[in-house]
Each structure stands twice: as structure tokens, then as C-alpha cells.
Amino acid sequence: MTALVVSLRPDQWTKNLIVFAGLIFGQRLLDATALGAAIWTFAIFCGLSSAMYLVNDLFDRNEDRRHPVKRSRPIASGALSSGSAVTWVIVLVGVSLSASFSLSWTLGVVSVIFVGLLTAYSRFLKHLVILDVLAVAAGFVVRAIGGAVAVDVPISQWLLVCTLLLALFLGLTKRRDELVLIG
Numbered sequence: 001m002t003a004l005v006v007s008l009r010p011d012q013w014t015k016n017l018i019v020f021a022g023l024i025f026g027q028r029l030l031d032a033t034a035l036g037a038a039i040w041t042f043a044i045f046c047g048l049s050s051a052m053y054l055v056n057d058l059f060d061r062n063e064d065r066r067h068p069v070k071r072s073r074p075i076a077s078g079a080l081s082s083g084s085a086v087t088w089v090i091v092l093v094g095v096s097l098s099a100s101f102s103l104s105w106t107l108g109v110v111s112v113i114f115v116g117l118l119t120a121y122s123r124f125l126k127h128l129v130i131l132d133v134l135a136v137a138a139g140f141v142v143r144a145i146g147g148a149v150a151v152d153v154p155i156s157q158w159l160l161v162c163t164l165l166l167a168l169f170l171g172l173t174k175r176r177d178e179l180v181l182i183g
Contacts, residue, residue, distance in 0.1 A: 004074070004080055007053065007054055007073070007075060007080055008054070009050060009053045012053070013046045013050075015049065015140070018144045019041045019042050019144070021147055021148070022147040022148030022149075022155070023038040023147065023153075025156060026153025026154070028153060034151040034152070034153075037150045037152075038147060040150070041103065041107065043099075044096045044103075044107075045114070045146060048093065048097075048118075049118075051093045052118040054075070054088055054089045056118075057074075057075040058075060059123055060122075061075050093115060104149060104152075106149045107149050107150050111146065114139065114142045117139055117142060121136070133168060133172055134168075136167065136171045137167035139167075140163050141160055144163045
């Protein structure tokens with residue numbers, strides 16, 4: 001069970017806090033119904049993000065086994081079997097998508113787009129320079145859109161632009177740091 005929890009990367013769930021941007025900037029923070037929808041949306045994106053981390057680790061397990069740090073990841077090390085990981089991907093995606101469609105059809109569609117984008121990222125986009133950072137940034141934008149549609153507020157162009165630019169800045173900074181570390 002510990003291996004599964006580590007693979008779900010709950011320490012990365014803070015990335016999903018962007019779903020609250022629509023609630024805040026749409027001035028619906030004190031609306032109990034909207035707050036409840038935003039909290040559910042946060043939980044949905046945490047479930048989807050965790051499933052996508054499992055998908056990424058499944059795709060990368062052979063390369064991760066040769067990496068000095070990543071080889072200790074549960075799937076690469078064998079602490080979590082591929083079969084168990086696939087089962088949890090199906091459960092997490094199934095429950096999360098069902099929950100998103102139960103909140104609203106639009107949120108369900110946004111959630112499907114999120115899963116498709118991050119699956120494409122895990123499969124091939126992360127190997128394409130610049131497209132990798134754009135895909136990660138797009139993931140943040142999709143989360144922000146999900147938060148806005150969940151609380152039924154207009155999706156501000158400023159919300160989209162600011163989210164995209166901040167995510168691009170963070171992504172490019174991370175890539176630069178990785179290059180500097182490599183030497």
C-alpha cells in the first residue's frame with residue numbers, strides 16, 4: 001500500500017489548487033454551492049493527476065530502472081506491479097471521470113481532455129523539446145478551465161493567459177535547472 005501511495009504522488013496535488021482560481025476571481029468564494037463544487041473538482045483532478053503519474057511511470061519503467069534516482073520509484077523497482085498500477089489507473093480514471101460528469105457535462109469533457117493531454121504527454125510529448133513544456137502548461141490551463149466550469153463562472157482570458165504564462169515560466173525554469181544540473 002505504501003508503494004501505491006508513493007506512486008500516486010500526493011505531494012504533487014498542490015498543482016491542482018489552480019482549480020480554485022475561477023472560484024476566487026469569479027467572486028464566488030462565499031457561495032457554499034460553488035465552494036463545494038470547487039472542492040469536488042480539486043479532488044477529481046487529484047485523482048486524475050495521480051492516475052496520470054501511474055501512467056507516466058508505467059510508460060517509463062524500463063528507462064527509470066536505469067536512472068540513479070528514478071529506479072527507486074515503486075513501479076520501476078518492482079515494489080508496485082504493473083498490473084496493480086493499471087488496475088488503479090482504471091479505478092482512479094473511472095471514479096474521477098464519473099464524478100466530473102456528475103457535477104457537469106462540461107467538467108466531464110474538460111476532465112477527458114486532461115486525461116488525453118497527459119496521456120499524450122506521458123507517451124510521446126515529453127520527448128519533444130518545447131512541446132513538453134507546452135503540454136505541462138496546457139495541463140495547468142485545463143485545470144483552471146475545469147475549476148471555472150465547475151463553479152459556473154465565465155472563463156476569463158486573463159485567467160487563461162496568466163495561468164499559461166506562469167506555468168510556462170515554471171516549466172521552462174525547471175527544464176533550465178535540469179540542464180544546468182546535467183552540466
